[in-house]
Amino acid sequence: MENLIEIKNLHASINGKEILKGIDLVVRPGEVHAIMGPNGSGKSTLSAVLAGKENYEVTEGTVKFLGQNLLEMSPEERSWAGLFLGFQYPIEIPGVTNVNFMKTAVNEHRRQKGLAPLTAAEYLKLMREKMAIVEMDPAFSSRGVNVGFSGGEKKRNEIFQMAMLDPKLAILDETDSGLDVDALRIVATGVNKLKRTDNATIVITHYQRLLDYIVPDIVHVLYKGRIIKTSGKELALEVETRGYDWLIKGE
Amino acid sequence: MENNYIYIPDKSLQDEVEFKCRVPLENTDQVFVVDGEGENRGLRLGRGEILPRLLQIIQVRSRQVEEDLSYSTDYILEEGAQARVLLCSHTLSMLDFVTHEDVNIKLGERAVLDMVVMQNEHNKSRHSSAFKVEMAAGAVLNLNIITLHGGDISNSVEVSLNGKGGECCLNGLYLADGTQRVSTNVNIFHNVPECHSSQLFKGILDGESRTSFSGRIYVAKDAQKTEAYQANNNLLASESAKAYTRPHLEIYADDVKCSHGATVGSLNEDELFYMRSRGIEKGEARLLQQQAFAYAVLEKVSNEALRERLHSMVESRLRGEFSECANCSKHCC
Known part of the structure; x- marks a missing residue:
């Protein structure tokens, strides 16, 4: 089957400082990948570069997403093509209601596919259905985007948005940070x-904890901007008990 | 009620300037003031008199009168009287209009006036409005000034709280782009104890527009237990727009609650990226942010139908479309 994403020798800098120093990664449909690594290894930079955040500069390498050159696409084009980034720190947007935000996004996706916008009733039905997936109270829809949400509510909102947009590839950046056990489970x-x-997920995380619930097919360890180890799900357990030192020393 | 103001019938308007409001709000009486024509405009309500319907005063400038115009209007509400007024100003042709307008408001004890000012004029129009308000004990004023469009718009509001328990709520939204100018000058005089005033003025500036806000709260020595708040927030949607803001408190009493705050900022990049990452196109994301910024002021408009209409007019204005009342056939500015 066609690869969803092919990252080759990706180098990226911010303010002239190189953070990613040659990433190679291929994700196929149906796969769940976990990217682990200590603080400062470049995990969040990788997700930001893939989502198209502007202040990062790609200095070398290529990224193909469903055959297209991802790096030439704007953030919204990446979203329309089926890429989703679950933010580590979801942004609060006071004054823009959740419902207005997601309705605009969903209808923009539909417009790109040549579909008519959803009617209010259709949207509401879809919204309730998807909110149920993360046990989210529909009352949240009338509140400002993430405004006054707890850490857990914000992360649920990310997964709700993912459900609404139905991406081909979701990158979940530290989705477990700031979650208690119940929220983590949900x-x-x-x-x-x-x-x-036909879809895939990249889970970026510090800890094995999340991987008890979302079981990865492949685990990568990222260190100083490079993937230093790739293995099966047992690697995550090994990192949990032994830490990263043994891997780093092996480098 | 007809005696309280001059009503210029649609017919003569049709003949002279071909203007008619085709989409009036429900439960509204409309009054047209063409080129400042007519004495005794405004409103006089006797003791306890309550205006049951919204009074919409539509002021238009037409090509019939090219010279500068200056006129004044009185709104006098005696004790316990209540009224809701929508004051619109439009320009019907592209002449370099200069209009000066004095709006004198006198509220008797416990009188209530809810006034929305909607300014929608063309790029060459210069319009200055001076609102002078005197309030007796327990009187309530809600004044919302929505400046959608205009060449050089100046609004000055002076409120004297002269009786205990007066409540004055002033809000404004100004939208400017191109080389437009909007200036706002507010003076609130807390002359007596136990009055309440609040101000929320917000501006969205694009292009090379300039706006200024200067607001003063004066609290007299005896005006204890005064509560007075002021906020002015400006959003710069371009790099060359400039917003000036000068908040000012002058307090001579020692038992008061007063605050002021002023901000000038640009669109939040993190918010923009978040929206774009969800597939909301950049221009639409910027628009959502600007609408969100305007939201708090428009929500202060108490009439729901009018509020909805203003929301959609602000949206089309921010989209760079002509903002008109829904389905109006006349491009009146």
């Missing part, structure tokens, strides 16, 4: 419910 269950044979 978020992970949500992600698992959205898993299909």
Whole structure:
């Protein structure tokens, strides 16, 4: 089957400082990848570069997403093509309601596909259905985007948005940070419910904890801007018990 | 009620300037003031008199009168009287209009006036409005000034709180682009104890527009238990727009609650990226942010139908489309 994403020798800098120093990664449909690594290894930079955040400069390498040159696309084009980034720190947008925000996004996706916008009733039905996946109270829809949401509510909102946009590839950046056990379970269950044979997920995390719920097929360890180890799910457990030192020393 | 103001019938308007409001709000009485024509405009309500319907005063400048115009209007509400007024100003042709308008408001004890000012004029129009308000004990004024469009618009508001328990709520939204100018000058005089005033003025500036806000809250020595708040927030949507703001408190009493705050900022990049990452196109994301910024002021408009209409007019204005009342056939500015 066609690769969803092919990252080759990706180098990226911010303010002249090189953070990613040659990333190679291929994700196929149906796969769940985990990227682990200590603080400052470049995990969040990788997700930001893939989503198209402007202040990062790609200095070398290529990224193909469903055959297209991802690096030439604007953030919104990447979203329309089927890429989704779950933010580590979801942004609050006071004055823009959740419903207005997601309705605009969903209808923009539909417009790109040549579909008519959803009617208010159709949107509401879809919204309730997807909110149920993360056990989110529909009352949240009338509130400002993420405004006054707890850490757990923000992360649930990310997965709700993912469900609404139905991406081909979701990159979840530290989705487990700031979650208690219950919220972690709800978020992970949500992600698992959205898993299909034609989509894929990259889970970026510090800890093994999340990977008890979202079981990866492949685990990568990122260190100083490079993937230093790739293996099966047992690697995550090994990192949990032994830390990163043994891998770093092996480098 | 007809005696309280001059009504210029549609017919003569049709003949002279071909203007008619085709989309009036429900439960509204409309009055047209063409080129400042007519004495005794405005409103006089006797003791306890309550205006049941919204009074919409539509002021238009037409090509019939090219010279500068200056006129004044009185709104006098005696004790316990209540009224809701929508004051619109439009320009019907592209002449370099200069208009000066004095709006004198006198509110008797416990009188309530809810006034929305909607300014929608063309790029060469210069319009200055001076609102002078005197309030007796327990009187309530809600004044919302929505400046959608205009060449050089100046609004000055002076409120004297002269009786205990007066409440004055002033809000404004100004939208400017191109080389437009909007200036706002507010003076609130808390002359007596136990009055409440609040101000929320917000501006969205694009292009090379300039706006200025200067607001003063004066609290007299005896005006204890005064509560007075002021906020002015400006959003710069371009790099060459400039917003000036000068908040000013002058307090001589020692038992008061007063605050002021002024901000000038640009669109939040993190918010923009978040929206774009969800597939909301850049221009639309910027628009959503600007609408969100304007939201708080428009929500202060108490009449729901009018509020909805203003929301959509602000949206089309921010989209760079002509903002008109829904389905109006006349491009009146």
